[in-house]
Amino acid sequence: MNLKEAVIKAAKSLLRAVPTIVGILALISLFNVLVPISSYKFLFRGTIFDPVTGALLGSVITGNPVTSYLISGSLIKQGVGLLTVTAFLTAWVTVGVVQLPMEMQFLGRKFAISRNLSAFFLSLVVAFLTMAIMTWA
Amino acid sequence: MKKEKQANNQPKPGRGPWIFMFISLFLFFPLYLADKEKAALAMGKFVHLAMEILPMLLVVFVLMALINIFLKTSTMVKYMGKGSGIKGWFIAIVAGILSVGALYLWYPVLRNLMQKGVKPGLAAAFLYNRGIKLPWLPLMVLYFGLKYVIVLTAVTVVVSILQGVIIDFLITEEGGDESILQQ
Numbered sequence: 001m002n003l004k005e006a007v008i009k010a011a012k013s014l015l016r017a018v019p020t021i022v023g024i025l026a027l028i029s030l031f032n033v034l035v036p037i038s039s040y041k042f043l044f045r046g047t048i049f050d051p052v053t054g055a056l057l058g059s060v061i062t063g064n065p066v067t068s069y070l071i072s073g074s075l076i077k078q079g080v081g082l083l084t085v086t087a088f089l090t091a092w093v094t095v096g097v098v099q100l101p102m103e104m105q106f107l108g109r110k111f112a113i114s115r116n117l118s119a120f121f122l123s124l125v126v127a128f129l130t131m132a133i134m135t136w137a
Numbered sequence: 138m139k140k141e142k143q144a145n146n147q148p149k150p151g152r153g154p155w156i157f158m159f160i161s162l163f164l165f166f167p168l169y170l171a172d173k174e175k176a177a178l179a180m181g182k183f184v185h186l187a188m189e190i191l192p193m194l195l196v197v198f199v200l201m202a203l204i205n206i207f208l209k210t211s212t213m214v215k216y217m218g219k220g221s222g223i224k225g226w227f228i229a230i231v232a233g234i235l236s237v238g239a240l241y242l243w244y245p246v247l248r249n250l251m252q253k254g255v256k257p258g259l260a261a262a263f264l265y266n267r268g269i270k271l272p273w274l275p276l277m278v279l280y281f282g283l284k285y286v287i288v289l290t291a292v293t294v295v296v297s298i299l300q301g302v303i304i305d306f307l308i309t310e311e312g313g314d315e316s317i318l319q320q
Contacts, residue, residue: 006205013245014198019154021190023161024241029183030164033175065270069280086289093268099241101157106244107251107260114307115261115300122265122296129292134285 020102027098028062035061037071041078054084055123058091059116062099068092082134087127094119193238197246204249214254219309221256226301229259230294233266240267258305265297 001009043057044050058068072085095116096103103112165183169176217225236243247260269290270277278286 001205003202003206006202009205010198010201013201013249014194016154017241017245019158021194021241022187023154023158025183025186025190026158026161026164029179029186030161030168032182033179034168065273066276069273069277073280082285089289090268090293093270094265096240101153102241103244105154106248107257108308111257111261111304111308114304115264118261118300118303118307119265122300125299126289126292126296129296130285130289133288133292137284137288 017102017106020105024062024098024102031061031098032063032067037074040071041075041080044075044080044084046079050081050084051087051124051127054080054086054088055091055095055120055127058088058123059095059120060097061092062096065093083127083131086130087123090123090126091120094123190239190242193242196238197242201246201249204246204253208250208253210253213250217250217255217259219256221259225256225259226262226298229262229301230266230297233263233297234269234271234294236263236267237272240264243267256301256305257308258301258303261304262297262301265300266294268293 040057043053061068061071068089072089075085075088076082097116100112100116103116107115165176165180168179215221217228221228243264247255247263251257251260274286274290281289
């Protein structure tokens with residue numbers, strides 16, 4: 001492929017991604033303003049389901065990793081366990097519910113759904129393994 | 138014919154992404170009516186995020202053009218195709234850890250690579266390892282401690298391979314939707 005063809009193909013691919021990127025950015029901005037960090041604590045009840053709730057929360061919220069550290073730090077201070085926080089942190093960076101339409105558009109519906117679903121369950125596996133090693137080591 | 142072939146290499150999103158964008162942007166309107174201050178805050182955040190990813194879009198554009206020019210299908214199949222073995226996993230993991238920018242900016246690049254023969258499992262492993270944010274690790278150590286960060290990072294790398302295997306099984310073995318990538 002020559003330079004001109006390569007540039008045109010790259011530009012077309014990127015331009016097709018623009019509306020979805022704009023949509024995602026709008027949703028992230030609205031979510032961050034409408035749902036304050038302090039409200040997250042109410043989701044955790046100190047039960048065995050907390051890691052699942054943590055992974056769910058990490059899956060639907062999106063943003064800079066630093067934000068997830070800030071939220072995690074706040075959750076730990078409020079008594080939420082490290083197992084739950086690890087599931088939350090891992091899901092935050094590996095699962096993307098907001099980005100799912102774009103992932104399906106570019107990488108295929110089955111790939112996107114399989115990847116996000118497995119990443120959700122694997123965030124729990126990562127959390128349990130991390131805590132097991134931390135306890136053992 | 139050439140044009141048709143070229144067009145076929147692009148995703149066919151239809152109106153969906155545009156409708157998604159307009160609905161998402163329209164949501165600012167009821168917020169503006171309900172609370173002008175919050176709407177301004179959200180809009181400011183939106184502009185800030187857009188400015189933040191703009192330079193990254195340029196990087197992705199250059200990267201995609203370079204992939205189109207230099208990476209031949211046969212090369213990609215050799216290093217990250219079905220028979221790539223450990224070498225393929227290694228490349229996917231390292232590239233995932235070193236890559237920067239928002240996750241969704243990499244979808245067009247990955248599509249390009251998958252069309253050139255990269256295994257879906259390796260693309261998934263790449264995306265999973267994007268969870269390891271090298272530049273942010275010092276801050277993470279500050280928050281959670283060195284031991285925790287080392288363990289979490291190592292576990293993430295190992296589990297990324299597990300995810301790659303799962304995706305390869307679901308997509309390739311069951312004849313998943315590879316067709317969309319060949320469109």
